[in-house]
């Protein structure tokens with residue numbers, strides 16, 4: 001056992017108890033392998049919750065970090081900086097967007113998106129047009145506005161009055177959406193695939209109807225691509241697979257490979273409503289974060305890498321199906337690219353966490369997406385050998401859970 005004074009017991013003495021982390025404390029990573037305080041090796045199928053898109057300690061990421069680190073880390077927004085301009089240019093070249101706002105986290109990018117949608121509606125159509133339509137099980141972050149738009153009461157309840165003017169509908173329900181959209185709607189906010197909500201993909205017809213309804217009612221379609229973006233689903237952004245273009249999109253998680261950075265992307269016309277002084281962030285768009293995100297985009301936005309994501313999906317899916325043929329734990333394999341959910345069969349409902357702990361005991365990191373879904377979100381560059389090694393550990397974990 002490690003003798004480090006920085007152990008799990010110390011957590012309870014010095015940290016706010018909003019998390020309940022494992023006793024195992026990782027100290028080092030390389031690619032899709034992680035080592036803990038005891039020197040034990042783990043295979044990383046979690047990617048820090050769909051964040052470490054190019055894996056741990058990628059040599060080109062280290063070079064980018066070091067290069068910018070030696071130049072300049074931070075300026076204020078009184079000045080612009082070269083890495084931010086470069087990253088904004090990369091993002092606008094690669095997407096529908098013409099303008100970018102940088103933030104430090106997904107929630108902050110969404111906060112900016114929701115504020116902008118409201119302001120756009122207020123300035124164009126007056127104060128009545130402020131209602132936001134969002135979806136049950138949706139997740140948009142943990143600030144008060146973002147938990148209010150999110151469709152999970154467990155995150156929004158208990159903090160006093162929520163933000164008003166938000167309606168939640170069943171996801172993928174076209175009729176409910178048609179009935180709810182009105183002249184008061186300023187935005188429809190959705191994930192192209194609900195991540196935290198259980199790995200549930202939007203039907204293209206649903207997303208397309210949302211687009212049409214927004215156009216008919218002068219509302220904005222806001223796509224939260226914080227989990228699905230930056231190649232996670234096998235295209236640079238997931239909405240590309242739905243046959244629609246949003247008005248505002250947010251990106252975070254995989255964008256920084258673990259360094260806190262986020263972006264809100266939109267058109268010039270919409271961006272013009274966020275004039276000088278309307279919004280801001282001390283750290284958003286700082287040169288260090290932007291240099292890192294710039295390198296991530298360069299590494300991920302390549303046809304071979306994106307095609308590789310789809311190939312790795314097939315390999316993981318085949319592996320899970322082979323395990324399932326023996327143990328019948330998974331009713332449905334959901335998701336796309338490297339955001340995969342195993343929806344548990346009836347006897348194991350509510351036990352996703354049990355599978356997660358069993359996997360950890362074998363030296364495999366996996367995630368859950370709610371109580372009924374085991375979620376996998378490894379690095380987009382995970383080698384096939386690590387996929388196979390991880391699947392072997394997963395089989396041992398599943399065997400243990402199933403044998404009770």
Ligand SMILES: *Cc1c(COP(=O)(O)O)cnc(C)c1O
Nearest residue numbers: 105106107139140141195226227
């Ligand atoms: C993780 C996530 C967020 C919140 O991002 P933070 O960086 O934790 O603030 C928002 N939306 C979606 C879809 C996410 O997966």
